[in-house]
Amino acid sequence: MAIRDARDLAPGEELTADICIIGAGPAGIVLGLELARTGIEVVVLEGGGEERSDESQDLYRGENIGEDYFELDLTRVRQFGGSTNHWEGYCRPLDREDFDRPPAADLEGWPFSRSELIDHYREASRLCEIDDSLELSGEHWASRVGAGLIDMEPTTVRSEVLFRSPPTNFARRYGPELAEADSVSIYLHANVVELTWEQDRVSSVRIAHFNGATQTITASKFVLAVGGLEVPRLLLVSPGPHGNGIGNQHDQVGRYFMEHPHLITPHLVTHDLDQFSFYTEETVIENTRLIGILTLSPELRSARAIGNATAVLQTASNFGQRWSDADPLGKGVRSLVGGLNDLTSPEQELLNVRFITEQVPNARSRVVLSSHHDPFGLPRIALDWQLHPIDYHTIRKAVETVGTQLANAGLGRLNAPTHGGLLPYRILGGNHHMGTTRLSEDPTRGVVDASLRVHGVENLYIASSSVFPTGGWANPTLTILALTLRLADHLKESSG
Ligand SMILES: Cc1cc2nc3c(=O)[nH]c(=O)nc-3n(C[C@H](O)[C@H](O)[C@H](O)COP(=O)(O)OP(=O)(O)OC[C@H]3O[C@@H](n4cnc5c(N)ncnc54)[C@H](O)[C@@H]3O)c2cc1C
Structure with missing residues (x-):
């Protein structure tokens, strides 16, 4: 199906799909491509357009309240293809020891070894054209x-x-193939502003437009692929069962933010x-x-x-x-x-x-909601980067x-x-945003389990560097893609 513009949807219109992917950076695009091969009905909601726009980019503005850091709207790109519209293309898997060594005596690291990701890393390398x-x-x-x-x-x-990598622009390189898949619908300018909660699960998401119109997308499963700073924001602005953010029952969402100093x-x-x-x-x-x-x-x-x-x-x-x-x-x-x-x-x-x-994960380094709001009325983020x-x-x-x-x-x-x-x-950062919904089998120490499903939510998954429990020094995109491919396998099996 072709790429569509969500601004053409009628106000209040409702869409349905088996799986709804939120965000079409490299993670969202690759997940969509993988699921397209199975015939599962997928809708991809991308907030940006095919070109960069000030209106969309402005939604990424936020505050730095910790270590000196890049302006938050300059450290990522809110456009179809995400930050691969602007990345440098350096690629490397994490080291074997990064997976094997816990970051601290009282904090677990990765719950699986690098060998479990090897085939996915190889496929990720081919996608990055290395x-x-x-x-x-x-x-x-x-x-x-x-x-x-x-x-x-x-x-x-x-x-x-x-x-x-050449560097591969994921929208230009893989967007056309995704658009041709019969079972996939891609909507651009589809700004997701809330995940709606209903009985242990996310029932739908709401998208909003600058003219005030909104629509609802209902699906059996949802995957957040909006990047390492925006994933915690979307969870925190969605009240969920406890009113303090979906997946945040143990005050873990947004914590353990890591960069590569x-x-x-x-x-x-x-x-x-x-x-x-x-x-x-x-x-x-x-x-x-x-x-x-x-x-x-x-x-x-x-x-x-x-x-x-x-x-x-x-x-x-x-x-x-x-x-x-x-x-x-x-x-x-x-x-x-x-x-x-x-x-x-x-x-x-x-x-x-x-x-x-x-950077070792530490709970004080975190993304929180700011008192400033964006044009949709959502709190912007404040990044408290702490070394x-x-x-x-x-x-x-x-x-x-x-x-x-x-x-x-x-x-x-x-x-x-x-x-x-x-x-x-x-000390500078590297535009690498990791750890804010960290992977931990213990729901009191992290946000997603080993299948990348949000603890306590039946049908919500995350494809992002936000799940990294540790980040080594390697540039993150190859590992994001390897994890996304692993998640695709899980979703295919559980949806089959
Ligand atoms: C200048 C620069 C250089 C970089 N160089 C490298 C490098 O050399 N090597 C490397 O590995 N990494 C590099 N990176 C980081 C790399 O670009 C990211 O790791 C990668 O793009 C993350 O992919 P992602 O799909 O998780 O998120 P993103 O690329 O951030 O994509 C997220 C997508 O979600 C969309 N979105 C956001 N919010 C919403 C919403 N509410 N509703 C709907 N859609 C939404 C965005 O528009 C975007 O398309 C660089 C980044 C920058 C900025």
């Missing part, structure tokens, strides 16, 4: 192109790779940038783009009791700048590396090192370890401000 071998070893890929690797102690720091430090390298080329320049092998990275070994992480982390090297020119006297940050770098030679010497080059780290001392410890240890290894290998010196709050470098 190599589906899940081979992450730097040695494997460098040897295929005859590139050299940095010599490090493998029990400490390893050379691995990060894949890069990023820290960028400059690294001084002597002589020869060529020896870093596998890490600073993308390699293309059989249509797959990838880049070398340095990761902390599981042994080191376990011994130091720190989270997962990686270092991505970028030449200053790749990074869009060379440090110079005219650059205020360049002057800061000069004073911090005082004692080393003049940075403008022809024998010396600067690399930027981007550390991407794991834990372990997160700073992880960042410091990652910087120290990689710096020491580079120095030991005689490759240069890392400017490593590892004292106190790591000033003068700001």
Whole structure:
């Protein structure tokens, strides 16, 4: 069926389907495609249109009341295809240890191992148009192109790779196929504003338009696929049986928000940038783009009791700048590396090192409803991003370890401000919104069970990074898609 515009529906009109998917970013689109193969009647409700619009994007505005963070309407895209209209395409599965290790003594991690997701990860890789071998070893890929690797102690720091999708725009790449499926109806400009509760289940959802009209969609099952910040919002604005949000009987909805704290430090390298080329320049092998990275070994992480982390090297020119006297940050770098030679010497080059780290889940880091409202009268969100001392410890240890290894290998010196709050470098996020409806078999410690069904709600599921119980350091979309494919299998079986 073609893609339709919900604004053409008559006021008060009612639609029905077997399964209603809310949100058509990569998760919603892939779930729709999978279910289309079974003939189950599916309706997909997408709030945005085919093009970006200020009106739709404005609904994503909110407040930051915790750590400094991106404006909430700039860290995601409210349009058919979701944030893949704007993503960078970096893809990587979580590590095996991310699944196996609980984040804290009193908090469970993933209830299944990575091996359970392997086939789904492979399919997710094909959807992102990257190599589906899940081979992450730097040695494997460098040897295929005859590139050299940095010599490090493998029990400490390893050379691995990060894949890069073209980047696939999921609306453009898969929207037409979804639109052609007989059993799927896609409605754009369908802003879901409430999930309606009736006897242990969601009976329908209400969509609203800027002209005041509303419609109702009734289905046997509902799947929330509106992204990691909006999933908790939709649950919290829907009163449910206790009046404080659907699935929120234990005050868990919105808690455990996790990002991937990023820290960028400059690294001084002597002589020869060529020896870093596998890490600073993308390699293309059989249509797959990838880049070398340095990761902390599981042994080191376990011994130091720190989270997962990686270092991505970028030449200053790749990074869009060379440090110079005219650059205020360049002057800061000069004073911090005082004692080393003049940075403008022809024998010396600067690399930027981007550390991407794991944040442990903590209940104080959360999404709550704000006192400000959107044009539909719904409370906007307030993001209270809170880092834990372990997160700073992880960042410091990652910087120290990689710096020491580079120095030991005689490759240069890392400017490593590892004292106190790591000033003068700001900790940034990565536009990755995880953990706000975390997966836990215990309903008092999370919001969804292992099948991604909301605890205490018979027919409501979530396809999003909001369910991640831990997030490693890897960019989330490949894992979102693997989980979505796993959910599709579950829905096919239980609806068959
Ligand atoms: C600048 C940028 C760069 C990024 N780079 C990377 C990267 O390199 N690698 C990576 O893995 N990830 C990256 N990401 C993150 C990645 O884009 C997300 O992980 C991914 O898009 C999440 O998919 P999703 O389907 O869960 O949610 P989204 O993509 O957020 O899609 C949610 C959909 O729901 C719709 N929606 C929202 N609210 C409603 C409502 N009330 N009613 C109906 N529909 C609604 C939205 O319009 C949207 O289409 C990046 C993000 C940004 C912003």
